[in-house]
Ligand SMILES: Cc1ncc(COP(=O)(O)O)c(C=O)c1O
């Protein structure tokens with residue numbers, strides 16, 4: 411820990427909180443962050459020479475595992491031609507075609523540099539297209555740090571215990587309406603209450619920023635129906651679920667078609683990439699085709715596109731990967747459920763395919779309010795034990811564990827042994 415501690419001491423002097431994104435700080439679990447030097451497969455290696463089995467996966471992108479040979483080579487090859495031109499390139503066309511030809515609800519797509527930008531832009535397009543202003547989001551869902559979405563947000567905002575952010579003017583959030591996840595009535599009510607209706611409902615189709623909260627049967631289809639009835643667009647924020655629950659993301663997994671979808675993480679394979687896409691008539695609103703302005707100096711960056719395309723091609727060509735990920739998800743999350751049952755502990759384990767988490771509460775977790783009932787002190791203790799035993803998880807109760815194709819049954823088995831060890835000791 412010496413080197414990580416030293417680095418953290420230096421970091422806090424020059425970087426707010428010592429990190430470039432709040433979720434990387436270990437404040438809520440009362441630890442200093444481990445500084446990572448290198449990663450390979452499902453392992454990360456810190457500055458002190460410790461090795462961890464990693465369940466963060468860079469917060470989602472690393473679905474094939476870290477430092478994947480094909481992606482690394484694509485990046486090296488692409489970078490030999492220059493890092494950025496600020497001009498159109500063939501690879502951007504390949505990327506757009508590759509996605510649009512395979513994902514039925516994405517007829518056109520625009521590349522950006524992060525999930526935050528993707529959401530910010532999709533909302534602007536929804537407002538431009540519908541001529542309406544209000545947006546309905548769900549408490550506990552996180553859609554990046556754009557002003558309008560920092561209301562009752564999940565992820566680091568929820569971990570910090572301050573659900574909204576300072577520095578966001580009221581004017582930026584007055585058109586954001588907050589509904590309850592898994593509660594269609596709360597959405598119906600907001601739609602009926604608001605005089606001009608809503609431009610869009612934005613949802614994480616599997617909520618994964620208040621811990622993992624799966625949609626109840628019929629919830630997503632119910633949103634589709636409500637949007638249709640009230641002339642609102644349905645935006646699936648698939649920054650986490652896109653290309654993870656299947657190539658067609660949660661939309662494909664649950665068979666519900668959104669009007670717009672946002673991507674991030676996996677689409678860039680570890681490079682800073684986001685995207686938003688959807689129905690052609692909506693996407694044709696985007697400049698320079700249409701009147702909704704959205705731009706980016708580095709958008710569609712050639713090196714990032716090379717990395718993303720290789721990852722997407724690999725996922726498309728070997729769709730067995732999704733079967734394998736589901737199997738690994740079952741092994742890990744059912745394994746945890748079995749341990750808890752054996753020990754007579756009634757904590758909740760929520761999971762969908764390769765995403766999941768354990769909540770330290772006896773009550774089922776279906777939304778923000780129930781997620782918040784989790785005993786975060788108990789989580790912290792568990793987290794610290796796991797970290798010391800070489801298991802690297804997000805340092806917050808309100809995040810997901812991510813599996814990758816590189817996790818083997820052996821490593822998952824070892825992780826379960828550590829978890830069993832923890833619950834045998836308390
Ligand atoms: C569902 C969701 N939307 C949007 C974002 C924002 O993406 P980024 O961090 O790339 O800006 C995230 C994660 O950060 C996310 O999980």
Ligand SMILES: NCC(=O)CCC(=O)O
Nearest residue numbers: 431433469565618619809
């Ligand atoms: N689930 C939370 C994230 O993915 C956020 C990562 C970040 O903000 O650094």
